[in-house]
Every structure is written in C-alpha cells, then in structure tokens.
Amino acid sequence: MSEPRVNGLRGVELAVYDLNSSVDFYSKNWGLSEVSRSGGRVYLRATGEEHHIVTLHERPKAGLVAVNMAAADRAAVDALHGKAKGLGVEIIAAPASLPAEGGGGYGFDMRTPEGHLLRISSDVARHADTIADPTRPVRANHVVFNSPDIHNQMQFFLDTLGFQFSDFSGHMHFIRCSRNHHSVAIAKAAGAGLNHIAFEMKDYDGLMRGVGRMRMADEEVGWGVGRHAGPGRNIFSYFVDPNGYAIEYTTDVDQAGDDYVSRREDYWSNLPLRPCAWAGAKMAPTPRMRDAMAGKLIEERNQTCDDVISEKMAG
Numbered sequence: 310m311s312e313p314r315v316n317g318l319r320g321v322e323l324a325v326y327d328l329n330s331s332v333d334f335y336s337k338n339w340g341l342s343e344v345s346r347s348g349g350r351v352y353l354r355a356t357g358e359e360h361h362i363v364t365l366h367e368r369p370k371a372g373l374v375a376v377n378m379a380a381a382d383r384a385a386v387d388a389l390h391g392k393a394k395g396l397g398v399e400i401i402a403a404p405a406s407l408p409a410e411g412g413g414g415y416g417f418d419m420r421t422p423e424g425h426l427l428r429i430s431s432d433v434a435r436h437a438d439t440i441a442d443p444t445r446p447v448r449a450n451h452v453v454f455n456s457p458d459i460h461n462q463m464q465f466f467l468d469t470l471g472f473q474f475s476d477f478s479g480h481m482h483f484i485r486c487s488r489n490h491h492s493v494a495i496a497k498a499a500g501a502g503l504n505h506i507a508f509e510m511k512d513y514d515g516l517m518r519g520v521g522r523m524r525m526a527d528e529e530v531g532w533g534v535g536r537h538a539g540p541g542r543n544i545f546s547y548f549v550d551p552n553g554y555a556i557e558y559t560t561d562v563d564q565a566g567d568d569y570v571s572r573r574e575d576y577w578s579n580l581p582l583r584p585c586a587w588a589g590a591k592m593a594p595t596p597r598m599r600d601a602m603a604g605k606l607i608e609e610r611n612q613t614c615d616d617v618i619s620e621k622m623a624g
Contacts, residue, residue, distance in 0.1 A: 313388035314471020315378040315429060318492040320362030320449040321506050322374035322428075325552050326610070328367035334551050335363060338526045339508070340445030340519060345410040352411055355448050355508070356440035360412030360433050362449040362508075370611040371552040373503040375418070375426040376452055378470065378486070382431050383415050389429050390417045393469050401426065407433070422465055423456060423501035429470075443515030444522060446508035450559050451491050453481070453505050455498030455604060462495045475565055476540035479574030483540045490541045490563040502604040505547065505555035509562070513544055516560045520546045531555070531598030535585035539577050542586065547598055553606030555598065 325331040332351050335341045341353040344361050349368075352361035366374055380386045383404075390404050401418035407430060416430030456462045463482040466472040472484040475491050483491035496504050510516040520534060533546035543562040550556050577583075585592035600606050 312471055313380075313385050313392055315380050315389070315486045316385075317379040317487050318449050318452065318489075319359060319377035319379050319430070319433070320364070321376055321452060322364040322366060323552070323554060324366045324368040324370060324372045324374050326367075326369075326371055326614075327551075328365060330551055331365050335365070338523055338528060339550075339556070340442075340522065342440075344412075347408070347410040350410075354436065355446040356442055357448045358435040358437075358439055359448055360435060362446070364411065370614055371554070371607045372611070373425060375428050377428045377430065378492075379433075380416075380429050380431045386415055386417065386429055386431050389470065390419075393419050396469055398465075398469055421462065423454075423458075423462060425454065425501075427470075443511040444518035445510075445515075446519070446558070447511055448509050450489065450507040450509035450562060451494060452503070452507070453494040453496055455500065455502045455504045455602075456495050457497075457499060457501065459495045459497055466493055473565075474571055475569065476571055476577070477573045478539045478577045481540070485565055488564045488566060490543075490565050494540075496602075498603065500604070503554070504602050504604075505557055507545075507557040507559045510558050510560040512560055516544060516546060516558050519558050523548060529595075531601065532594040533592070535592040536561075536587050538580050538583045538586040538589075540572075547594065549597060549601045549606065553601055553610060555601040 335353055344352045344354045351365045353363040354361045386404050394400055399420040404417040407414045407416050412434040414430045414433035416428055418428050420426055459482050466484055472486050475483040475485050481494045481496045483494045486492050510519055528548055531547045531549055536544050541562050543559045546558045548556055582589040
C-alpha cells in the first residue's frame with residue numbers, strides 16, 4: 310500500500326484587522342468572490358472549482374490562521390491523521406465533518422514544528438460554475454513560509470504529508486504535492502512566519518490585466534512584472550494587501566512529473582540573470598515589499614495594537 314499523501318493546496322486562512330475593508334480589497338481589487346460568511350469569517354473563491362481559496366477572520370491582530378491542504382478521500386485523511394499521530398505531530402482536532410458554510414467535507418487539524426496550523430481535508434464541495442474571466446485568479450498556487458530552520462521544516466512536509474522535493478535555490482526549499490513545481494516553499498529567515506501567498510492566473514495576458522486592475526485601484530506593484538530566474542521559473546507580480554500580507558499573481562509555473570530533475574544552489578546560482586530572468590537585479594522587490602515578505606509590516610502593526618490595548622486597560 311502506498312504512503313498517504315496530500316494532493317493539492319486548497320488555500321489559506323488569514324486574520325485581518327477590518328473584515329469589510331479586506332473583503333472589498335480581495336473582491337474588487339484582487340478578483341475573488343464572496344461565497345459565504347459566518348460570524349467574523351468570510352469565504353472567498355477564485356474562478357476555478359475549489360469552494361474557496363481564502364478565508365478572512367476578523368481579529369485584533371493579523372496573522373496566518375491556517376493553510377488548507379487537499380487529500381484524495383476520507384481514507385486518505387484518516388491515514389494521514391494516523392501517520393501524523395504516529396510521528397508525534399501535534400494534532401489539534403481529530404478527523405470530523407467540517408462546517409457547511411466552508412464547503413463541508415471531512416478533515417483534521419495539526420501543527421507544523423514551527424506552529425503553523427494545517428487543515429487536511431477531502432470531500433469539500435466544489436463549484437460547477439467555473440468563471441470564464443482570465444483577469445481573475447484561478448486557484449491558490451503556492452504558499453511560502455519563513456523559517457530559521459528550513460531543512461527541518463521541509464523534512465516535516467516530506468515525512469508527514471508525502472511532499473516531494475523539487476529544488477533548493479540556496480535560500481529556499483521548493484516542494485510539491487502535485488504536478489505543480491511547488492505548492493510550498495520554505496525561505497531562510499530569522500523567525501518563523503508567512504512570506505507570501507501566490508494566486509495563479511490563467512496566462513500572461515490575464516496576469517497583466519489583473520495587474521492593470523490593481524494599478525487602476527492605486528495599488529502599487531511591490532515586485533515585477535518579471536519571471537523568476539530560480540526554481541519554478543514562473544512569471545510574477547507582487548503586491549501588499551491592506552493588512553501587510555505579501556500576495557502574488559503568478560502564471561506559467563513549471564510542472565514536475567516523476568521524471569523531474571531536481572537541482573540545488575550550485576545550478577541556480579550560476580544562471581546569467583538573477584533574480585529575474587528578464588531584467589536580472591534591475592527587477593528587485595521594493596523595501597516595503599521586502600518588509601511584507603519578512604512579516605515586518607504585520608509585526609509592527611500588531612505591536613501598535615498591543616500598545617493601544619495596554620493603554621485602554623491602563624485607563
């Protein structure tokens with residue numbers, strides 16, 4: 310019997326400071342659509358079949374709430390739960406039915422060694438009415454974590470969830486759970502956190518139209534438009550959302566089958582143009598974009614929230 314594994318990235322759950330303004334941004338500017346809401350949560354879909362790819366939670370502080378991964382069926386969910394439990398992984402909730410407003414299904418929650426919540430699920434409702442609009446995201450493509458121990462974090466995903474190694478750039482590990490070159494990447498950083506979330510566009514023209522919509526809404530490009538010279542070799546354009554999260558439009562990501570040849574830093578570091586295959590070092594993130602990817606924007610705003618709360622309590 311083959312080892313249980315996840316087979317795709319469903320999306321992310323984010324804590325936001327102001328739910329209504331964040332919903333407006335992700336729907337009007339970014340191109341998602343509201344599916345349902347319950348209490349302080351709103352579920353947003355892309356144009357593909359996935360029930361939702363972003364869940365927004367209104368909270369006093371921003372931060373990554375969860376990353377949602379797909380499994381083939383209930384048996385795979387149960388097998389992954391058993392495997393994780395046997396490996397000593399912190400299990401938050403045993404396999405059970407999931408809330409109907411989020412598409413239902415069957416799943417369980419666990420934490421990575423650095424404390425990120427992962428929800429593994431199957432049988433979540435899917436949309437029959439896919440949306441023919443190439444200017445809007447189709448699905449969630451990948452999530453990048455920051456980590457001070459990238460090798461240990463990568464090994465967790467390989468051992469526990471059945472990910473496969475794709476490439477190592479010297480700065481990031483790229484790992485996959487489908488044909489997509491990477492559904493997860495883990496970047497070297499001083500502390501653990503979220504680096505960015507990538508949303509897949511249908512093609513280059515669709516990506517450029519999405520960028521155009523963002524620019525018409527007075528949202529500044531933080532990096533791009535370019536093509537990564539490193540692993541994945543995808544076209545990219547990065548922005549910062551109203552909370553301080555780094556978000557990416559991407560397309561034309563490498564696909565990797567069983568015959569994919571993995572490469573390490575000696576290969577990638579010798580490419581003639583880095584970090585952008587089109588413009589080399591002339592195409593680089595803005596200082597604000599770097600701060601967003603490092604989690605600094607959210608960290609500083611959360612500290613301000615702490616100060617406000619302390620002042621109110623003292624008064």
